[in-house]
Structure formats: C-alpha cells, structure tokens
Amino acid sequence: MKTMTCNQLGGACDKIFHANTFEEIAEMSKKHGSEKLQMGDKKHLKAMNKMMELMKSPEAMTKWFENKNKEFNSLPED
Numbered sequence: 154m155k156t157m158t159c160n161q162l163g164g165a166c167d168k169i170f171h172a173n174t175f176e177e178i179a180e181m182s183k184k185h186g187s188e189k190l191q192m193g194d195k196k197h198l199k200a201m202n203k204m205m206e207l208m209k210s211p212e213a214m215t216k217w218f219e220n221k222n223k224e225f226n227s228l229p230e231d
C-alpha cells in the first residue's frame with residue numbers, strides 16, 4: 154500500500170488515503186472531494202474549481218495525471 158494526502162491529489166486538506174494503485178487512490182480522493190463539496194466546504198470547492206479549469210485542456214489534464222501517477226509510483230510502500 155502507498156499513501157498520499159488530499160493535498161497531494163489536488164485537494165485541500167491533509168486527509169490521508171491508502172491504496173495499491175494510482176487509479177484506486179484517485180478514485181478515493183474524488184469520492185472524498187465530492188463528499189466535502191456536499192458539505193459546502195469552501196477549500197475543496199476552490200480546489201475543485203482549479204481542477205475543472207485544468208480539465209478544459211485535455212493535454213494539461215493528461216500531464217497532471219501522468220505526473221501524479223509517477224509521484225505515486227515513486228512513493229515507498231507502507
């Protein structure tokens with residue numbers, strides 16, 4: 154298992170996620186993000202808007218995803 158925080162995944166807090174694959178951890182942070190949004194959390198709303206901005210460019214989004222994937226893979230196993 155590897156560990157990444159909400160912040161590292163383009164979020165807005167220090168919540169820690171554990172997963173075996175990047176896809177898995179990205180899914181967890183996405184779920185957490187939408188839960189926070191439903192609570193009306195402004196910090197996560199801001200982070201989400203940033204991501205939406207990034208998603209307008211498929212190239213930038215792919216690059217972001219690749220970079221995070223690399224970051225995840227370079228992490229030590231727990």
Ligand SMILES: [Zn+2]
Binds near residue numbers: 160
């Ligand atoms: Zn968070």
